[in-house]
Structure formats: structure tokens, C-alpha cells
Amino acid sequence: MLDAQVNGMPNTSRGGPLQGVRVLELTKVWAGPYAGKLLAFLGAEVIKVESNSNLDEMRAYGGVDINHAPYFLSINSEILSVQINMKTAEGLQLFRDMVAKSDIVINNIRPGAMERSGLGYEQLREIKRDIIAVSIKMFGNDGPLGHQTGYAPCFAALGGLNSLAGYEGGPPLGVNHRYGDSTVGAQAAYAAIVALMHRQRTGEGQFVDVSAVEGMSSMVGDSLFEQGLTGKSAVPDGNAHADMAPHGCYPCRDGTWLSIAVASDPEWHALCEGLDRADLAKDSRFMTRAQRYEHRSGLDEQLSELTKEQDVDALANHLRALGVAAFKSQSSVNLIGDQYLWGRDFFRFVSDNKEGARPILGAPWRMSKASASISRGAPDLGEHNAYVYREILGLSDEKLQELIGNRIVD
């Protein structure tokens, strides 16, 4: 009775744990679309509602062809696209008709915009009693600062995350400013599926109100907790780690960097041996983990002297063979040539309407039984109009043509 499949199966069977689940998206830019991507990669049928008059900005970034914009193509594999002009009464009604046939509705549009269109949670619930409505906003759906808006680095600043990243004694510098949207999208996807599980067991839908700012706070939850517990101020701490020393990135030849993390005395001795400085292990400043942590600044300087003329890949291999956790800090060019990622099919190809095939970043999980196929690239605007209007909503071809003619489907 509660099975998503009563809504009608999608026209292609991709498998995956969420096969048969239908998700409707009013999402833009990155956080919302990323949530949709994860659900699609798990097998859900994810339908993005768009229109020429209200495009996802990602279709405009980095190009003039809205069907071939690199940003959009990079996030929207296995997403279906349907056009609706939501500024018309008839368009809004079509959207409501789609809600009635969906399990989850996700939006990350401006605070208040859903409610103004008559699509707040209570109204969605009137359309479909057990709908799961997911709202992703910078600071949550309401509250004293709920009206504030911003981009990912703003979430990270407000959430307390960016004030922790920087060099010791210096100002906050933050994690790279691309960080944030996708993490929040993943958190929203998790909450959405928890809600789906609850509906499966009880028949009850619900409203999931995601705060991107709190999403960032949760990524440093232990630090926020620690300050409250101990009174020790959480400030930029470079690469310091209270339980590991050395713990940091050390320069190698040609501007490269090697990350090294030493968790125990035997690992420390192995590192000294690997750097041909067994004597360092006997240095009275560096005997125990606590001493190494206390003298980390001098320790890092000394290690940097030993690494800076070395080849990063050779040194990484050499240290790892001795049991030391040592990995190159990969640049973008290292990353796209990473043979391990290509070998695991993490980098993989999907169809592309223009060029035939496009490499994308696939799913970061492997499932032994219920894997969803990931083969279709991002959709052209309205690529799935016929499927949605005719097969899901049951409209005739004539009606669809009329909607196109009236620019309701636009």
C-alpha cells in the first residue's frame, strides 16, 4: 500500500536500492542538485522541474548552450528534465499533479518562495498526504535569521567551520571556498531517505527542514562541543592534531607536498628511519607523542628540511612501505590522472547528447547486490517532457502540444 511503485514505474529500470522512488526537484546551483544526484545514483527517478524563464544558473555558467553547460553536465547525470512555467496558474497545477505522483519533493529556492507559490509543506500535504518535502536553505526554512541568503563559503563562515581553518596564530582562511554545497546536499539526501524509511513503516510523510549552516557546523561538531566542554577556544590550528605528531604537509621537490600522519611511537621511529635520521627518534624533544605535539613547530621545520629535496612519489612509497601514513597532496592534474580512481570506475563515462560520451565522477560506494546503473548524462532542458506528461500524468499528445503552444510547457 505504501510502496512507491504504485506511482508507476519509470520507463527504464536502472536497479539500485531506491528503484521505484520518485523525486521531484525544484533545485538550483549545487546543494539541491547534489542531493538529487545522490538519490539518482541510488536508483531513484529524479525529475528536475525547469523552465526557460527560470533556469538553473548552472545551465548558464561557462557557456552559451544551456544544454551543454559544463557545470550543469557535471552534476546532473541520471536526472530527468521536465519543463513547467511555474509563473502560470496552469503550470502550477501541473506541478501539483506531479507532486501527487511523487514520493519526495526537494527544493533549495529562496526562503519563502515555495510558500508564496502555494507549495509550502502544508499545501503539498493537501495534494499528497504522505509526501516527504525537503527544504534546503542557508539558515533553515524560518526563524529570526531564516531570511538570510548566501553561497557555500557563507554557510561555512556562519557555521563555525571556516573560523577553524587557517595557520596557527593566523586569521581564519577557511577550507577552499568550493567546499560546502555538496556536503549539505548529502546531508539532505540522508534525511530524505530516513523520512522515506519512516513512511514505508508507518505511512506518515514529513517536512525535512535542512539548514546548510548547521550542516557545516556538523562537520566540526566535535570542535564546537570541545569548546563548550573544556573552555578551550577553537581557533585556526594549521595541521595540528592533538593525538598525532608529526601531522602535517611537508614540502618536496618541484612545489609538491607530502601529507604525513604519525599516530604512535613505532610509526615515528619508522618515519625517522625512512628519512635516514634514526637519531631524531632519540631527540629528547621528540621522544613521546605529547613531546612531539608540544614541539610540533620545531619538528615540522626539521622534517621539512629533510623532505624538501626529495621526490614526493618516491618518498611517499618509501615511507608507506615502512608503515608510515604518507600520501601526496594531489593537485588537480594529479587527480584527473589518478589511475586508482580510473581503475575503480569512479571516473566513468555517461551518454552525452552532443558528444556521445562524457567522463563524470561516479558514485563513491560499491554495493554487492543493489547497484543502480549510471549511464545517462545530464538532460537537455525538457528532454523528458513526453515521459512525464504522457506516461506519468497521462495527458494526450494533443494536450502536450497545446501546453507547449501556450508556453505552459516552456
Added chain:
Amino acid sequence: MTALRGFRVVEIAEGVAGEYCGKLLADFGAELIKVERPGTGSPTRSMAPIVGSDAGPENSGLFAYLNTNKKSVVLDLASKAGLDTLHKLIATADVVIDDHDEDWLKNVGLTPAQAEHDHPSVIFCSITPFGHGAPAAWRNAKSINVFNASGWGYHSPTAADPSKPPLKGAGRFMADYEGAIDAALCIVSSLYWRTHSNQGQFVDISQMEVLVSRADCVVGRMITGEAEANDLRTAYDMGGPHGFFRCADGFVYLMVTNRKHWLGLCKLMGNPEWSKSFDENWLEFGATLEKVVEFRKHFAAWLLAAKKDEVSETAQRLDVPLVPVNNATDVQRSPQFVFREYFQRVTHPVLGEALYPTVPYKMSATPVKITSPAPLLGAHTATILDNRQAVGGAKAHA
């Protein structure tokens, strides 16, 4: 009822990644049974911050944070009896979470093949730095290593000074937390699938791949050649006058991208003379390095007298995305965090009362609540293992 009540999760993980994943499930009422080694318990019980002079297993703030709503069972997995009990316990479970390496799983008889054979209806999730099949020498990678292997370290901070080292991210555990989110998502998706397939499965999470995925619209344009991949520390950066600015009582962060933002900013600053040399559309069409530098110089000077919360609120009313850079104290006091009840006061029997961060999603039907502090080591060994109803009893049925 809470969303996952009735599901039994056995957490054999002993690291931050697995424990955070377990926490995400326990938040929603799953019965979370943490299996711990005798004596010291989970290694996270020995991790900072250690509070108080007694460095026993109950003094770690980290453990207290990661293990709310869980039960602790002590089992010696080095003994045959302990292993037998573990397998009996798993036979009563719906989910098993692990974050050890593949050899460890082999030693306890839970390779993917063994797990599926012996426990066909259980969802197993293994979270490791690089996923199963990685070279043995890679398996002891820590969060900082994975963060750097993934590209995020090299490109942090934004506008990185190439003479300074890449950063580990914020806090100590970004690779662990990120991996845990996707793990929890896969677990609950698998539980959903099990309601109609009646099958368990093995889920293999690569923390490295989770982190690389988080940059999909950056790296995804590089593997196609649409954006240049190179060795620059700034390869992930967006152009424009984004960034941190010092003000009277701390820092603010500004990110502006369009005409509306610019007009709002001008109004915020009282339309100073210098702003007239900027075209209204400069953020979209004329954000040259020279212009950006000039803007930053003037804006930074203007901001020095401003208070971060006040100027941010005024800017927001003018549609300018300017926000305060909050520290931990600011976050706890923020009226929005208070309104959403993000922090919950919890009393731990040894560490006392403290504010615990909860979750970034408010759920109307199944709100998250911390109902018990992190368990004392072995607090539930007797009730879970000696109670026949608990081991060998009925499983949750969806």
C-alpha cells in the same frame, strides 16, 4: 515513533568514521550496539580532548560526542568465544558498521563473501580510506592523508600561498565525517530496499571517492578538459572579490556575484565616491584582478569600524550575501541556532553537563533527540548478551 526505532545496528567500527556513521543512525532511534574491546574500549575513548586528571575510558570528550544514544558491549574478538558471540549478535542485527581494513574483516570472519553467506539479510557497511581493493600499504591512511589525496588539501585555503602547506581542512576529521554521511545514506537506502527484496548486501564506501565527489562540478569539468587541470594551488578557486575581511569585532565573509549585489553593497557603504568608477555590471563582466584588488582595498578600509553581526544584517536586508565569520561561541549564541534548537544540553555521568551539537535537519514527524549520553564501557554487556530476547530474538520488521 522515531524513524529508525526497532532496527538493530551492531557497530564494530573503532574509528571516527564508523562511530559518526553509527551516531547518524542512533540519532533516529536505531538500537545502536557498540562492540568494544576489553580494558581500553574503543580507541576513540583515548582521543583528545581528555577531560579531568583521570585518563580512564570515560574521559574523552570526543568519544562522548560521537557515541550518544548508543549501547556498549565488551567483547574480546581475539578469542573464539568472543567471535562466536559477535556472530550471534550480528544474526540479530539489521545493520553492521565497520571501519577497519580488509584483513581485520577477514580475521573476524566478515569478508564481504562471508558476511553475505553467513548473514544474508544483514546490511554491512565498510568505510575505509580508499575502499576495498586498495594496496595494503594505503590502509593506515588518516583523515589528513585522505583529504590531501582527494585534492581538497592542496587547494585549501582559497588563494593558497604556495610557500605554505596545504591544510587538513577544519577540525581533525573531515574525511571521516564525509565518508560517514554517504555510508549512512547507503545503509538507510539499503534498509528501504530490503523491505521489498528481503535481502541484505555489502556496501563499500571509499572516503577518498566521497571527498572527490564533493568537488564534482570542479573536477568534473577538468576530466573533460573544459576547465584546466594544472599544478596551481588555486586551481579550484573562483575569481572575484570573495573572501574574509577584518572588522571591528572579528571577521566577515563576503561573496558577491551580480549587479544586484553590487548595487546593494554601494548602498550599504553610502555610495562612496570611489564606487562610481565601477561599472554596475562589473562583478559579472569586468571582475579583473585590478578591479578586485581596488574593491578589496576600499571595502576593507570601510569595514574596519563595523561590527560583524550588525553590518551583516544590514547587508542582508539589501540582498548582499555578507555574513559574520562565527567562532564556536558565536554559533552557540546565534539566535538562529537557538531557535532551531541545534544544541542540546546533555549530562554525561563523568564529564558532566554540556551542549551537544545535534543535526542540520529538523524533521517534523521524527525529530532527532539525544536520549542518552555516550555509554560507559561495557554498560550494556550483560543486558544485551545475557538476555535471550536480545540475542536470537526477533528482528525489526518493516
